[in-house]
Amino acid sequence: MEIFRTVSELRRWSRALRAARHIEAGGIGLVPTMGALHAGHASLIRAARARCAQVAVSIFVNPTQFAPNEDYDRYPRSFEADCALAQAEGADAIFAPSVEEMYPPGAAAFVEVAGLSDRLDGASRPGHFRGVATIVTKLLIAAEPDLAFFGQKDAAQVAVLRRMVTDLRLGTEIVVFPIVREQDGLALSSRNAYLSATERIQALTLSRAVRWVEAMAAQGERRAGVLLEAARQIFASEPAVRIDFIALVDWATLEPTEVAAPGTLFAVAAWVGSTRLIDNAILG
Ligand code: AMP
Numbered sequence: 001m002e003i004f005r006t007v008s009e010l011r012r013w014s015r016a017l018r019a020a021r022h023i024e025a026g027g028i029g030l031v032p033t034m035g036a037l038h039a040g041h042a043s044l045i046r047a048a049r050a051r052c053a054q055v056a057v058s059i060f061v062n063p064t065q066f067a068p069n070e071d072y073d074r075y076p077r078s079f080e081a082d083c084a085l086a087q088a089e090g091a092d093a094i095f096a097p098s099v100e101e102m103y104p105p106g107a108a109a110f111v112e113v114a115g116l117s118d119r120l121d122g123a124s125r126p127g128h129f130r131g132v133a134t135i136v137t138k139l140l141i142a143a144e145p146d147l148a149f150f151g152q153k154d155a156a157q158v159a160v161l162r163r164m165v166t167d168l169r170l171g172t173e174i175v176v177f178p179i180v181r182e183q184d185g186l187a188l189s190s191r192n193a194y195l196s197a198t199e200r201i202q203a204l205t206l207s208r209a210v211r212w213v214e215a216m217a218a219q220g221e222r223r224a225g226v227l228l229e230a231a232r233q234i235f236a237s238e239p240a241v242r243i244d245f246i247a248l249v250d251w252a253t254l255e256p257t258e259v260a261a262p263g264t265l266f267a268v269a270a271w272v273g274s275t276r277l278i279d280n281a282i283l284g
Contacts (some may be wrong), residue, residue: 001086002093007102007142010056014143017054026053027146030172032139035059035096035189036076040180044149045089047177051148057086058095058139060102062112065131066132076193095143102138111137111145113160113167119254120156120267121278124244129160136161140170148172153179153187153266155280159254179279185211187279194275203272205238206279209246213266217283222260224248231268244269244276251282 004010014028029052031044037059048055059082066072079096086094110130116122117129140148150158162174180188185207186200195203209231216227231246248258251265260266260283267280 001083001091003083004093004095005097005101007073007097007138010093011144013056013093014145018144025284026051028143029055029147029149030050030139030143030145031055031057031091031149032136033057033059034061034075034190036078036080036193037082038180038188038190040151040153040188042085042089043180044177045086045091045149047175048147048149049090051175054088054092055093056093056143057091057147058143060095060097060135062101062102062131062135063099064134065128067125067127070125071191071194076190089267095139102135110134111164111168113164116156116160116163116254120245120247120249121269122156122160124269129157132157132162133164137164137168137170140165140172145172147175149175149177151179152280152282153177153189153278155251155267155282156254159251159265162252181207187277189277192274192275195272199272199275202238202240203275203277205235205272206242206268206270206277208261209234209268210266210281212280214281214283217260217264217266224256224260225233226260227266231266237272240272244271 029048031048033041061075063072083094111133112130113133121127158176165174186203212234213227213231216230228246234242246268248257248260249255249265251263257264264283269278
Protein backbone atom coordinates (compact mmCIF):
# COMPACT_ATOMS: atom_id res chain seq x y z
CA MET A 1 0.00 0.00 0.00
CA GLU A 2 1.38 3.38 -0.99
CA ILE A 3 1.12 6.52 1.13
CA PHE A 4 0.88 9.86 -0.65
CA ARG A 5 1.26 13.23 1.03
CA THR A 6 0.79 15.60 -1.91
CA VAL A 7 -1.89 16.19 -4.50
CA SER A 8 0.60 15.75 -7.31
CA GLU A 9 1.64 12.28 -6.02
CA LEU A 10 -2.02 11.21 -5.87
CA ARG A 11 -2.71 12.63 -9.33
CA ARG A 12 0.37 10.93 -10.78
CA TRP A 13 -0.80 7.59 -9.33
CA SER A 14 -4.30 7.95 -10.74
CA ARG A 15 -3.11 9.08 -14.18
CA ALA A 16 -0.46 6.36 -14.40
CA LEU A 17 -3.11 3.74 -13.66
CA ARG A 18 -5.31 5.09 -16.43
CA ALA A 19 -2.43 5.32 -18.86
CA ALA A 20 -1.44 1.73 -18.08
CA ARG A 21 -5.09 0.63 -18.44
CA HIS A 22 -4.86 -1.06 -15.04
CA ILE A 23 -8.28 0.13 -14.14
CA GLU A 24 -10.51 -0.91 -16.99
CA ALA A 25 -12.53 -3.30 -14.83
CA GLY A 26 -14.15 -1.29 -12.08
CA GLY A 27 -12.07 1.84 -12.24
CA ILE A 28 -10.58 3.83 -9.39
CA GLY A 29 -12.47 4.11 -6.10
CA LEU A 30 -11.93 6.82 -3.48
CA VAL A 31 -13.05 6.61 0.16
CA PRO A 32 -12.78 10.05 1.79
CA THR A 33 -12.41 9.99 5.58
CA MET A 34 -11.16 12.08 8.47
CA GLY A 35 -9.34 9.07 9.94
CA ALA A 36 -9.96 7.48 13.36
CA LEU A 37 -11.19 4.63 11.22
CA HIS A 38 -13.79 2.20 12.56
CA ALA A 39 -15.98 -0.58 11.17
CA GLY A 40 -18.17 1.98 9.35
CA HIS A 41 -15.18 3.20 7.35
CA ALA A 42 -14.04 -0.39 6.89
CA SER A 43 -17.37 -1.26 5.26
CA LEU A 44 -16.82 1.54 2.72
CA ILE A 45 -13.27 0.40 1.95
CA ARG A 46 -14.52 -3.18 1.52
CA ALA A 47 -17.30 -1.99 -0.78
CA ALA A 48 -14.79 -0.03 -2.83
CA ARG A 49 -12.48 -3.06 -2.94
CA ALA A 50 -15.34 -5.20 -4.24
CA ARG A 51 -16.26 -2.79 -7.03
CA CYS A 52 -13.06 -1.10 -8.09
CA ALA A 53 -9.74 -2.18 -9.56
CA GLN A 54 -7.82 0.31 -7.39
CA VAL A 55 -8.83 1.90 -4.09
CA ALA A 56 -7.50 5.02 -2.41
CA VAL A 57 -8.49 6.09 1.10
CA SER A 58 -8.02 9.71 2.05
CA ILE A 59 -7.33 10.62 5.66
CA PHE A 60 -7.61 14.32 6.34
CA VAL A 61 -9.15 16.18 9.27
CA ASN A 62 -10.51 19.06 7.25
CA PRO A 63 -10.29 22.31 9.24
CA THR A 64 -12.75 24.26 7.07
CA GLN A 65 -15.68 22.02 8.03
CA PHE A 66 -15.24 22.78 11.74
CA ALA A 67 -16.50 26.01 13.28
CA PRO A 68 -14.02 27.82 15.58
CA ASN A 69 -15.81 26.54 18.72
CA GLU A 70 -15.91 22.90 17.53
CA ASP A 71 -13.65 19.90 18.11
CA TYR A 72 -11.04 20.27 15.34
CA ASP A 73 -8.10 20.30 17.76
CA ARG A 74 -9.22 17.31 19.80
CA TYR A 75 -10.68 15.28 16.92
CA PRO A 76 -9.20 11.75 17.33
CA ARG A 77 -6.14 11.08 15.16
CA SER A 78 -4.69 7.57 14.82
CA PHE A 79 -2.71 7.45 11.60
CA GLU A 80 -0.78 4.22 12.22
CA ALA A 81 -3.87 2.23 13.17
CA ASP A 82 -5.79 3.78 10.26
CA CYS A 83 -3.15 2.63 7.78
CA ALA A 84 -3.26 -0.88 9.24
CA LEU A 85 -7.06 -1.01 8.95
CA ALA A 86 -7.06 0.38 5.39
CA GLN A 87 -4.40 -2.12 4.34
CA ALA A 88 -6.25 -5.03 5.95
CA GLU A 89 -9.38 -4.05 4.00
CA GLY A 90 -7.41 -4.03 0.76
CA ALA A 91 -6.73 -0.34 0.07
CA ASP A 92 -4.04 0.27 -2.55
CA ALA A 93 -3.18 3.80 -1.49
CA ILE A 94 -3.59 6.25 1.38
CA PHE A 95 -3.74 9.97 0.75
CA ALA A 96 -2.83 11.87 3.91
CA PRO A 97 -1.97 15.47 3.06
CA SER A 98 -1.06 18.32 5.39
CA VAL A 99 -3.42 21.25 5.88
CA GLU A 100 -1.03 23.46 3.88
CA GLU A 101 -1.13 20.96 1.00
CA MET A 102 -4.92 21.16 0.73
CA TYR A 103 -5.15 24.87 1.63
CA PRO A 104 -2.14 26.75 0.27
CA PRO A 105 -1.34 29.97 2.16
CA GLY A 106 -3.99 32.54 1.29
CA ALA A 107 -6.44 29.92 0.00
CA ALA A 108 -9.62 31.75 -1.01
CA ALA A 109 -11.49 29.36 -3.32
CA PHE A 110 -14.48 27.54 -1.79
CA VAL A 111 -17.33 25.46 -3.14
CA GLU A 112 -20.83 26.46 -2.09
CA VAL A 113 -23.91 24.33 -2.69
CA ALA A 114 -26.54 27.02 -2.22
CA GLY A 115 -29.70 26.17 -0.28
CA LEU A 116 -28.84 22.57 0.62
CA SER A 117 -25.84 23.72 2.65
CA ASP A 118 -28.08 25.64 5.04
CA ARG A 119 -30.39 22.74 5.90
CA LEU A 120 -30.20 20.11 8.68
CA ASP A 121 -26.57 19.99 9.95
CA GLY A 122 -25.85 23.04 7.80
CA ALA A 123 -28.38 25.05 9.82
CA SER A 124 -26.77 24.23 13.17
CA ARG A 125 -23.19 24.20 11.83
CA PRO A 126 -22.92 27.25 9.55
CA GLY A 127 -20.13 26.81 7.03
CA HIS A 128 -19.85 23.06 7.66
CA PHE A 129 -21.08 21.92 4.24
CA ARG A 130 -19.08 24.61 2.47
CA GLY A 131 -15.99 23.04 4.04
CA VAL A 132 -17.14 19.53 3.11
CA ALA A 133 -17.98 20.50 -0.49
CA THR A 134 -14.66 22.28 -0.87
CA ILE A 135 -12.48 19.43 0.39
CA VAL A 136 -14.38 16.73 -1.50
CA THR A 137 -14.08 18.78 -4.71
CA LYS A 138 -10.32 19.06 -4.16
CA LEU A 139 -10.08 15.29 -3.55
CA LEU A 140 -12.13 14.44 -6.63
CA ILE A 141 -10.10 16.79 -8.83
CA ALA A 142 -6.87 15.31 -7.49
CA ALA A 143 -7.74 11.60 -7.69
CA GLU A 144 -10.23 11.68 -10.57
CA PRO A 145 -11.93 8.55 -9.20
CA ASP A 146 -14.67 6.73 -11.11
CA LEU A 147 -16.52 6.04 -7.86
CA ALA A 148 -16.44 7.78 -4.47
CA PHE A 149 -17.83 5.95 -1.44
CA PHE A 150 -19.76 7.65 1.36
CA GLY A 151 -21.79 6.50 4.36
CA GLN A 152 -25.52 7.06 4.73
CA LYS A 153 -24.56 7.99 8.31
CA ASP A 154 -23.93 11.51 6.95
CA ALA A 155 -27.10 11.57 4.85
CA ALA A 156 -27.32 15.35 4.49
CA GLN A 157 -23.69 15.41 3.37
CA VAL A 158 -24.59 12.86 0.68
CA ALA A 159 -27.37 15.15 -0.60
CA VAL A 160 -24.98 18.11 -0.75
CA LEU A 161 -22.29 16.09 -2.54
CA ARG A 162 -24.68 14.55 -5.07
CA ARG A 163 -25.91 18.02 -6.01
CA MET A 164 -22.32 19.29 -6.21
CA VAL A 165 -21.05 16.44 -8.41
CA THR A 166 -24.03 16.85 -10.74
CA ASP A 167 -23.71 20.62 -10.98
CA LEU A 168 -19.94 20.69 -11.45
CA ARG A 169 -20.04 17.70 -13.83
CA LEU A 170 -17.22 16.14 -11.86
CA GLY A 171 -17.73 12.75 -13.51
CA THR A 172 -17.43 10.69 -10.32
CA GLU A 173 -20.31 8.49 -9.24
CA ILE A 174 -21.29 8.86 -5.59
CA VAL A 175 -21.94 5.47 -4.00
CA VAL A 176 -23.67 5.30 -0.61
CA PHE A 177 -23.54 2.45 1.91
CA PRO A 178 -25.69 1.76 4.98
CA ILE A 179 -24.96 2.84 8.53
CA VAL A 180 -22.81 0.39 10.51
CA ARG A 181 -23.97 0.13 14.12
CA GLU A 182 -22.82 -1.30 17.43
CA GLN A 183 -24.80 -4.35 18.55
CA ASP A 184 -27.03 -2.20 20.73
CA GLY A 185 -27.88 0.10 17.81
CA LEU A 186 -25.52 3.06 18.34
CA ALA A 187 -24.25 4.29 14.96
CA LEU A 188 -20.47 4.01 14.82
CA SER A 189 -18.77 7.39 14.88
CA SER A 190 -15.25 8.58 15.55
CA ARG A 191 -16.87 10.97 18.06
CA ASN A 192 -18.25 8.08 20.16
CA ALA A 193 -14.76 8.06 21.71
CA TYR A 194 -15.71 11.29 23.53
CA LEU A 195 -18.61 9.65 25.42
CA SER A 196 -18.40 8.71 29.10
CA ALA A 197 -19.95 5.40 30.16
CA THR A 198 -23.15 7.18 31.19
CA GLU A 199 -23.29 9.21 28.00
CA ARG A 200 -22.71 6.05 25.95
CA ILE A 201 -26.00 4.70 27.34
CA GLN A 202 -27.80 8.03 26.89
CA ALA A 203 -26.60 8.13 23.27
CA LEU A 204 -28.83 5.16 22.47
CA THR A 205 -31.75 7.60 22.44
CA LEU A 206 -30.86 8.55 18.86
CA SER A 207 -30.96 5.03 17.42
CA ARG A 208 -34.06 4.24 19.49
CA ALA A 209 -35.87 7.20 17.92
CA VAL A 210 -34.67 6.20 14.45
CA ARG A 211 -35.83 2.61 14.85
CA TRP A 212 -39.17 3.64 16.29
CA VAL A 213 -39.92 6.01 13.42
CA GLU A 214 -38.77 3.38 10.92
CA ALA A 215 -41.11 0.84 12.49
CA MET A 216 -44.07 3.24 12.51
CA ALA A 217 -43.47 4.10 8.85
CA ALA A 218 -43.18 0.40 8.00
CA GLN A 219 -46.59 -0.11 9.60
CA GLY A 220 -48.05 2.53 7.31
CA GLU A 221 -47.87 5.78 9.33
CA ARG A 222 -47.07 8.48 6.77
CA ARG A 223 -47.94 11.72 8.60
CA ALA A 224 -44.75 13.65 9.33
CA GLY A 225 -46.30 15.36 12.35
CA VAL A 226 -47.13 12.03 13.98
CA LEU A 227 -43.73 10.49 13.23
CA LEU A 228 -41.83 13.54 14.49
CA GLU A 229 -43.92 13.71 17.65
CA ALA A 230 -43.20 10.03 18.34
CA ALA A 231 -39.47 10.72 18.01
CA ARG A 232 -39.77 13.73 20.33
CA GLN A 233 -41.47 11.54 22.93
CA ILE A 234 -38.52 9.17 22.90
CA PHE A 235 -36.11 12.07 23.45
CA ALA A 236 -38.38 13.34 26.24
CA SER A 237 -37.69 10.10 28.12
CA GLU A 238 -33.95 10.97 28.23
CA PRO A 239 -33.73 14.64 29.27
CA ALA A 240 -29.92 14.51 29.45
CA VAL A 241 -29.89 14.33 25.64
CA ARG A 242 -30.52 17.70 23.98
CA ILE A 243 -32.16 17.67 20.54
CA ASP A 244 -30.40 19.72 17.85
CA PHE A 245 -32.92 18.76 15.17
CA ILE A 246 -35.41 16.04 14.30
CA ALA A 247 -36.54 16.18 10.69
CA LEU A 248 -38.35 14.39 7.92
CA VAL A 249 -37.11 15.69 4.59
CA ASP A 250 -36.84 14.86 0.92
CA TRP A 251 -33.38 13.26 0.71
CA ALA A 252 -32.49 15.07 -2.52
CA THR A 253 -33.48 18.61 -1.51
CA LEU A 254 -33.43 18.34 2.30
CA GLU A 255 -36.73 20.25 2.28
CA PRO A 256 -39.21 19.26 5.02
CA THR A 257 -41.99 16.97 3.90
CA GLU A 258 -45.50 16.61 5.33
CA VAL A 259 -45.94 13.04 4.16
CA ALA A 260 -43.28 10.36 4.50
CA ALA A 261 -42.84 8.54 1.20
CA PRO A 262 -40.39 5.79 0.24
CA GLY A 263 -36.97 7.43 0.16
CA THR A 264 -37.86 10.13 2.71
CA LEU A 265 -34.98 10.87 5.09
CA PHE A 266 -35.67 10.84 8.83
CA ALA A 267 -32.67 12.52 10.47
CA VAL A 268 -31.78 13.39 14.05
CA ALA A 269 -28.93 15.31 15.62
CA ALA A 270 -28.54 15.63 19.38
CA TRP A 271 -26.09 16.65 22.06
CA VAL A 272 -25.01 14.05 24.59
CA GLY A 273 -23.01 16.09 27.06
CA SER A 274 -20.64 18.11 24.88
CA THR A 275 -20.72 15.58 22.03
CA ARG A 276 -22.97 16.13 19.03
CA LEU A 277 -24.17 12.87 17.46
CA ILE A 278 -26.27 12.17 14.37
CA ASP A 279 -28.36 9.26 13.12
CA ASN A 280 -30.93 8.66 10.41
CA ALA A 281 -32.99 6.25 8.36
CA ILE A 282 -34.18 6.27 4.79
CA LEU A 283 -37.80 5.22 5.09
CA GLY A 284 -38.88 2.25 2.99
P1 AMP B 1 -15.70 10.69 8.66
O1 AMP B 1 -14.34 10.12 8.83
O2 AMP B 1 -16.53 10.71 9.88
O3 AMP B 1 -15.71 11.97 7.87
O4 AMP B 1 -16.47 9.65 7.73
C1 AMP B 1 -15.94 9.22 6.51
C2 AMP B 1 -16.98 8.43 5.78
O5 AMP B 1 -17.36 7.30 6.55
C3 AMP B 1 -18.27 9.24 5.52
O6 AMP B 1 -18.75 8.95 4.22
C4 AMP B 1 -19.18 8.74 6.58
O7 AMP B 1 -20.54 8.84 6.23
C5 AMP B 1 -18.76 7.29 6.68
N1 AMP B 1 -19.18 6.74 7.97
C6 AMP B 1 -18.97 7.27 9.20
N2 AMP B 1 -19.57 6.54 10.15
C7 AMP B 1 -20.18 5.50 9.52
C8 AMP B 1 -20.98 4.40 9.93
N3 AMP B 1 -21.29 4.19 11.21
N4 AMP B 1 -21.43 3.55 8.99
C9 AMP B 1 -21.15 3.76 7.67
N5 AMP B 1 -20.39 4.77 7.21
C10 AMP B 1 -19.92 5.63 8.11
